[in-house]
Amino acid sequence: MEKEEVLKVYRHSLAHILAKAVIEIYGKETQYAIGPEIDDGCYYDFVLPRTVTEDDFKTIEDKMHEIIKRREDWTRKVISRSEALELFKDQKFKTELILDLPEDETISIYYTGDDYVDLCRGPHVDNSQELFSSAFKIKSVSGAYWRGDEKRDQLQRIYLFAFPSKDELKAHLAWLKEAQERDHKKIGTQLDMFMFRETAPGMAYWLPRGWILYQELMKYSREIQLKHGYQEISAPLINNKKLWLISGHWAHYVNNMFIVPGVSKDTSAEDAVTSDNTCCCYSIEAEDTMAAKPMNCPNAMMEYKRTMHSYKELPIRYSEYDVLHRKEKSGQMNGLFRVQEFRQDDDHTFVTPDQIKDEIKDVIAIADEIYKTFGVTYRAEFSTRPDDYMGDIESWNSAEASLKDILDEKYGEGNYEVNEGDGAFYGPKIDLQIKDALGREWQCGTVQLDFQLPHNFELTYADKDGVQKMPIVIHRAIFGSFERFIGIITEHFKGAFPFWLNPYQVAVVPIRPEHNAYAEKVQEALIKAGVRVEADYTDVNMRDKIKKFKQMKDPYILVVGDKEAAENTVSVNFRGSNKQQAGVPLEKFIEVCRDLNANRTLELPQEF
RNA sequence: GCCAAUGUGGCUCAGGGGUAGAGCAAUUCACUCGUAAUGAAUAGGUCGUGGGUUCGAUUCCCACCAUUGGCUCCA
Numbered sequence: 237m238e239k240e241e242v243l244k245v246y247r248h249s250l251a252h253i254l255a256k257a258v259i260e261i262y263g264k265e266t267q268y269a270i271g272p273e274i275d276d277g278c279y280y281d282f283v284l285p286r287t288v289t290e291d292d293f294k295t296i297e298d299k300m301h302e303i304i305k306r307r308e309d310w311t312r313k314v315i316s317r318s319e320a321l322e323l324f325k326d327q328k329f330k331t332e333l334i335l336d337l338p339e340d341e342t343i344s345i346y347y348t349g350d351d352y353v354d355l356c357r358g359p360h361v362d363n364s365q366e367l368f369s370s371a372f373k374i375k376s377v378s379g380a381y382w383r384g385d386e387k388r389d390q391l392q393r394i395y396l397f398a399f400p401s402k403d404e405l406k407a408h409l410a411w412l413k414e415a416q417e418r419d420h421k422k423i424g425t426q427l428d429m430f431m432f433r434e435t436a437p438g439m440a441y442w443l444p445r446g447w448i449l450y451q452e453l454m455k456y457s458r459e460i461q462l463k464h465g466y467q468e469i470s471a472p473l474i475n476n477k478k479l480w481l482i483s484g485h486w487a488h489y490v491n492n493m494f495i496v497p498g499v500s501k502d503t504s505a506e507d508a509v510t511s512d513n514t515c516c517c518y519s520i521e522a523e524d525t526m527a528a529k530p531m532n533c534p535n536a537m538m539e540y541k542r543t544m545h546s547y548k549e550l551p552i553r554y555s556e557y558d559v560l561h562r563k564e565k566s567g568q569m570n571g572l573f574r575v576q577e578f579r580q581d582d583d584h585t586f587v588t589p590d591q592i593k594d595e596i597k598d599v600i601a602i603a604d605e606i607y608k609t610f611g612v613t614y615r616a617e618f619s620t621r622p623d624d625y626m627g628d629i630e631s632w633n634s635a636e637a638s639l640k641d642i643l644d645e646k647y648g649e650g651n652y653e654v655n656e657g658d659g660a661f662y663g664p665k666i667d668l669q670i671k672d673a674l675g676r677e678w679q680c681g682t683v684q685l686d687f688q689l690p691h692n693f694e695l696t697y698a699d700k701d702g703v704q705k706m707p708i709v710i711h712r713a714i715f716g717s718f719e720r721f722i723g724i725i726t727e728h729f730k731g732a733f734p735f736w737l738n739p740y741q742v743a744v745v746p747i748r749p750e751h752n753a754y755a756e757k758v759q760e761a762l763i764k765a766g767v768r769v770e771a772d773y774t775d776v777n778m779r780d781k782i783k784k785f786k787q788m789k790d791p792y793i794l795v796v797g798d799k800e801a802a803e804n805t806v807s808v809n810f811r812g813s814n815k816q817q818a819g820v821p822l823e824k825f826i827e828v829c830r831d832l833n834a835n836r837t838l839e840l841p842q843e844f
Numbered sequence: 845g846c847c848a849a850u851g852u853g854g855c856u857c858a859g860g861g862g863u864a865g866a867g868c869a870a871u872u873c874a875c876u877c878g879u880a881a882u883g884a885a886u887a888g889g890u891c892g893u894g895g896g897u898u899c900g901a902u903u904c905c906c907a908c909c910a911u912u913g914g915c916u917c918c919a
Binding site for chain 2: 287288289290375376377378379380381384385386390391392393395421425426432433434437492560562564565566567568569570571573574575578580582667678679680681682713715716717718719720721745747748749775777778779780781782783784785786787793795797798799807809814816818
């Protein structure tokens, strides 16, 4: 058996052991649902008479060990649908699973000992003693919805780390610890990049250092977009409710919007709020109700609509970096990965149907270029027509065919995920996912076709034949949100950003105050060359200064004293090591810095 | 929104029914230094917020807020 297969069998078998242990501890009325294997182990979903907390972990683990030691045989049986329904008549989730199986499906069950049976395809170990060498540990408990539907039962999910050997478990836990050290929330605090306060949940305060990095990203994004024919626009951050009614956001997205209630004339309105004893009453029903924009699209439509357009002008690419606000349900925020206030590298491109393919190809090319600059890898996902789609089916079919062609050509057939029916109601989309330090995937890039907004805003262009036709809108973002992207690259680089991106690129440390004059000369020369430099001219131990800049992960620290001043050189300290190189001519050092910035080089030279 | 956990000086964390501790950072003094933690002293906290129990709550209970790991949703 392949190693992968062995791992699967172990994990899946341990899921059964977990269920058996939980049933023995919590009693026969336990409802057990499903227990698949996952990346680092497995989980099992239950309905239990009481909640499982961390205090129960040890009890469950001990019970599992005890069960394994019983050396019970695992027996597979094939039974009929009616036998299965009878066997699991007290198990509502199993019953539902059985009823959902196709008529001709073989129904197999697995016994672990005589007293525990589970509906399962297998395969499994033949006897529990095969699990003697396995290693497992309860990772966590969480709520999970039956079949991922929040309207259905909430189950208690118990996650297990599970590996074939103790060493592998140990290695995994070590990896996890290392990954937690990469946590962008931790590094962001250490490097003085950003902070959060309770008075603005899910909205980052960008500190001086972090804001430098943020702006460097925007600068980079703007450079690329300029090359690809994008025009930058900016539009109001809050808009009257009327706009959101037209765009459809008021109907579909209002719960995610920060509303600014207007002044209501009708003081009896149900949602009217009296602010004080004056006559002023606020209501979201009032005509002057405004809302902070959660998306840029409607305003882009407005700018397009300002004049008549000809097919000759298309594609028109409007990019924007305005601040967006999306109200999230509690428990959904997560550091910079999921915030309530953010900026996207957003764009709305207006195209004719036959321009879709070339345009999207270009978008993917931009994504490749950008992600490559950071050395991150991504995975593409293609989402197709949902049941509640808008527009005519021919447009959908041809649009989906174009997207599929592009994806096949770019990544090869089967090298991207297809989510049938998962597209937006207004059009199919391609999402680009990037992983964080813990291996969780986050959507960054997105390319979406939209047949709906142009319709709602009655957009037109005059085609060759003189007939007014409706353009198609392509929504796209590559970084996604800068907030999320910064979170990801912070973890990716563990805070040691590429030279061009690091808040300060070079730090200057004069050995004693009498070397300040030369240090200032070095700093000025670097600034003149467009290098971001910080220096410490205070009268403290040079070691303290070096320590401080090392902790800030500045790529190069230049120590200057008598020798350097006399020779017009610098003594270079390299990030991430104790390595030093003395006697580097200042001009040479500056030249290298200039190149690193110009090329946005990923690697940091370790020698001059 | 749901399940579980967490919230103690700027940061990292210990403690625990009798009104709080450490390290780092900060400030002051000494050392004037050639590459990642010199020494001494000082200052800094109504222990997330609001209720309750108690003679007494930072500690126990309840609610709320925020944060974390998941579920759902999403950039």
